[in-house]
Amino acid sequence: MNQVVVFYNPFLPELKISVNGKKLSPYSSLMSFQHQRLEKWSDCLFTELYREVNSDYEMLCVSNEFTCEWLEELAHRSSHCISFMSQALPMDANVYERLGKLEMLGGEETDESIIIPVVNVSNNDEMTTAVYEVLEEQGIFEDVSDDGITWTDCPLTTVEIKPFDANDELPYDAPVVVALCESEDDYIRLDTDAPIYALVMGTETRFIKRQGTKLYFSVDPDDIGKLLLGIIEEEALCPFLSQLSYNFPAHAKEFLTESEKEDLELVCQASPxxxxxxxxxxxxxxxxxxxxxxxxxxxxxxxxxxxxxxxxxxxxxxxxxxxxxxxxxxxxxxxxxxxxxxxxxxxxxQRNLITGITLFPSALYMPVGGTSELTLTIVPDNAENKDEIRWSCDDHSVANVDFSSGVITAIDCGRCCITAYTQEVSKTISLEVQPEIEDIICPCSFLELGVGEQKEWKYRLVPENAYGKDFLRAVSSDKNVAEYRGGYVLGRGLGECKIYIKNQSGSVSRELKVSVKKSKKFW
The missing domain is CATH 2.60.40.1080 (Immunoglobulin-like)
Incomplete structure (x- = not known):
């Protein structure tokens, strides 16, 4: 038997459906209802599910009480839904508790109240009076009068349930309209785009039918308060909560602790x-x-x-x-x-996987702002998971490495480790990012020596750990006269020349003038 799970979060709203543990295809017709309110999809849900799975199914509904009761009524009418189970949202807080939480976290109260028009389409004043008397007796709403119901217990807003005549102009921003009917055949023509809940007084409470945006319910007078409350929650307060949460003031959010920020995220979520x-x-x-x-x-x-x-x-x-x-x-x-x-x-x-990785060089030196790539070798060479090789750096303040290509970019001076890895093996090399050469300090700019004589002449870099010190070369303008070797200048033959020292880019350079004369012999 196919198992269908319907998860509906009215606080966003969000509809998620899985069949046998798998999400619906993004091309499923039901995906168009993913962020639609309950009244948009409830009456076609069971038929569309049958088309989706092409057989009968069992259903688990996870949502608030109002939604679960509504879908259970529809499930009993469906010949394809063999069994129906429901479960309250994992986070038990209702919309009022969530609004209270939002208020505590710093949510701002709106200036205007939420108005729910109640229209007697049968023009039966006695029925309207009777309904308000029943609501007053049930005690669900405290301030009940002929002028309507003003409900001030809801956090962050006031809900006003106001009577209107069928020909009255209804509030354009009314989230829902309630129509009182003597029969489901009563003609309803109201100038509103909001969903219309048509309540027909009867001996039992049940969903009758849907016609366009009109939803017809048979209502036992004893249940009218509970049903009206459910309609207000679903169609008025849930969207109101979602909008307030989305527009939560940034200045208030800055002062929330991490725990409070998580609470704010949960205001419109079902958790865990x-x-x-x-x-x-x-x-x-x-x-x-x-x-x-x-x-x-x-x-x-x-x-x-x-x-x-x-x-x-x-x-x-x-x-x-x-x-x-x-x-x-x-x-x-x-x-x-x-x-x-x-x-x-x-x-x-079964695949031939990488069992070893080598990197060259094993130690790398780079200047700030430079880029480099390492030579990577894998064992075996014919491994089938070469595309799984990834790269990481243990200190991104020093260097960054592209996750997939391995290109290294030096960020700032310091030391870090670069690692190439798969799920099974890894190889790490050390990287030192060094500053550029700022200056070359020489002991003198002129040196005189004899043929065959050598004198110590050692330069130093500023800073001492500058990048490129191993690439510096002292080049003689005439090696037949003199040359530089390992910190010493060696006289080769009579004459004069220059020894040049510069960095790779040539931006910093120094020169030494050398004069080689005939050696004095003593014997």
Missing amino acids: MCTVTLPQVCDVGRAVELDAHIFPADSEVALRVVTDSSDTIDVDGCTLYPRAVGTAEIAVYIGDDPYPVAIEVIKVR
């Missing part, structure tokens, strides 16, 4: 939430840690991972261990919930 990403393919001998995200992070959610073939893929906690070539179905559940949050048939393959 869990998403699990399962791979479609994995390799023999290569363990896979499931990518599971739970929000909030400290939620006590226990995941249960099940395999239908432990010989192909074994499971330990949230880690998969592929054992042999083949396929296995992996399902992930939250606790004892019978419906998986993720399910996938995973293919296990």
Whole structure:
């Protein structure tokens, strides 16, 4: 039997549907309702689901009480929904508690109240009076009069339920309109784009039908207060909460603690939430840690991972261990919930994987702002997962390395480590980013010596750890006269020449004038 999970968060709104643990295709007709309110999709949900799965199904609905009761009524009418179960949103707070939380965090009260028009389309004044009397008796709304209901207990706003005649001009921004009817055949013609909830007084409370934006309910007078409250929550307060949360003042957000910022995110969320990403393919001998995200992070959610073939893929906690070539179905559940949050048939393959990595050079020196690439060699050379090689740097204030190409960019002076790795192996080299040469300090600018004589002449760099010191060369203008070797100037023959020292770019250079004369011999 197909298992369908319908998750509807009225606070955003957001509709998520999974069939046998898999998300609907993005091309499914139901995806057009992903961010639509309940009245837009509820009446076509069951028919569209049957077209989607092409057979009967069992349904679990996770939402608020109003939505669950509504869909349960529709499920009983569907010949394709064999069974219906419902579960309250994992975060139990209703819209009033969430508005209260938003107010506590610094949400701003709106200037205008939310107006819910109530229109007696039957022009039966006695029915209107009777409805208000029942509402007053039930005590759900405190301030009830012939002029309507003013509800001030809701945080951040005031809700006004006001009577209107059928010919009156209705508020353009009314989120919903309530029409009081004697019969479901009453003619309703109201100038509004808002959804219209037509309440027909009867002996039981049930959903009757939908016609365009009109939703007809049969209502037992004893249930009218509860139904009206549900309509206000779903069509007025939930969108109001979502809008206030989205427009939460930036100046207030700056002063929130990390815990309060998480509370702000949860104001319109159902929590704890869990998403699990399962791979479609994995390799023999290569363990896979499931990518599971739970929000909030400290939620006590226990995941249960099940395999239908432990010989192909074994499971330990949230880690998969592929054992042999083949396929296995992996399902992930939250606790004892019978419906998986993720399910996938995973293919296990045998591949020739990288077993070793070498990098050249083993130590690298770079100037600030420079770029470089390392020479990478893998073992075996014919490994099939070369595309999995990734790069990392342990200090991004010193250098950055492109995650996939390995191109290194020096940022600032310092030392760090550059690593090339796959899931199984890695290799690390050291990198030192050095400052550019600012100056070359020479002991003198003129030197006189005899043929065959050598004198010490050592220069130093500023700063001493400047990049390029190993590339500096002292070049003689005439090696037959004199040349520089390892800190000494050696006289070769009579005459004069110059010895030049400069950095690679030539931006810093110095010269030494050398005069070589005939040596004085003593014997």
